[in-house]
Amino acid sequence: xxxxxxxxxxxxxxxxxxxxxxxxxxxxxxxxxxxxxxxxxxxxxxxxxxxxxxxxxxxxxxxxxxxxxxxxxxxxxxxxxxxxxxxxxxxxxxxxxxxxxxxxxxxxxxxxxxxxxxxxxxxxxxxxxx
Numbered sequence: 001x002x003x004x005x006x007x008x009x010x011x012x013x014x015x016x017x018x019x020x021x022x023x024x025x026x027x028x029x030x031x032x033x034x035x036x037x038x039x040x041x042x043x044x045x046x047x048x049x050x051x052x053x054x055x056x057x058x059x060x061x062x063x064x065x066x067x068x069x070x071x072x073x074x075x076x077x078x079x080x081x082x083x084x085x086x087x088x089x090x091x092x093x094x095x096x097x098x099x100x101x102x103x104x105x106x107x108x109x110x111x112x113x114x115x116x117x118x119x120x121x122x123x124x125x126x127x128x129x130x
Contacts, residue, residue, distance in 0.1 A: 003026040006019060006022060006023075008081065010083055013081065015080065015081040015112055015114075016039075016047075017039050017047050017048035020039045020048060020114040021037075021039070021048055023079075023114065024038075024049075024114060024116055035051075035066075035068075035069070035071060035074075035117055035118065035119045035122070036049065036051055036052050036064070036066060036068070036115075036116065036117040037049055037114070037115065037116040037117070038050075038052060038054070038064075038114070038115060039112065039113070039114045040054040040062065040064075040112065040113055040114075040115075041112050042056070042109075042110030042111050042112055042113075043056060043110065044056035044062060047112070048114075050068070051067055051069070052064050052065055052066055052067055052068070053065040053067055056110070058108060059107075059108035059109065059110055060100060060101040060102055060107070060108020060109045060110060061098070061099075061100060061108060062098070062099040062100075062101075062113075063092075063096055063097070063098060063099075064076075064089075064096070064097040064098075064099060064115060064117070065095060065096060066094075066095045066096070066117065067095075070094035070095050071091075071094060071095075071117065071119045072094050072121065073119070073120040073121050074091040074117050074118065074119060074120065075091075075117070075118045076089035076090065076091060076097045076099070076115060076116070076117045076118070077089060077115060077116050077118075078099045078101075078113050078114070078115040079113065079114050080101060080111045080112060080113040080114070082109075082111055084103065084104050085101055085102065085103060085109060085111065086100075086101070086102040086103075086104070087099070087100070087101055087113065088100045088102075089115060097115070097117055099113065099115060101113060
């Protein structure tokens with residue numbers, strides 16, 4: 001699949017399932033091992049994606065529960081379409097990813113966000129030998 005770049009304009013381009021799924025589908029098709037991808041609201045409500053749950057634990061703090069299968073060696077990416085917001089994600093155990101959204105001062109913020117979780121072992125298995 002060839003990826004078609006979208007143009008993003010602060011305050012004009014909507015952050016919605018259509019736009020986020022376009023990004024996630026492009027990533028998933030370009031990189032083997034993409035197992036989970038989705039879009040969650042600042043309240044922790046899933047608006048796109050399957051096989052996971054999203055729980056807001058505090059302002060700007062979310063747990064992504066991988067309900068469709070564990071991953072022992074995961075890499076996760078999280079993004080939102082708000083200038084200046086710091087997005088971070090990491091694996092806690094084989095079924096939990098933590099996502100943090102922070103403003104420049106370090107305070108948690110509740111915003112809609114998109115994420116993708118890769119199975120590193122599955123991606124490595126598809127890598128050609130040198």
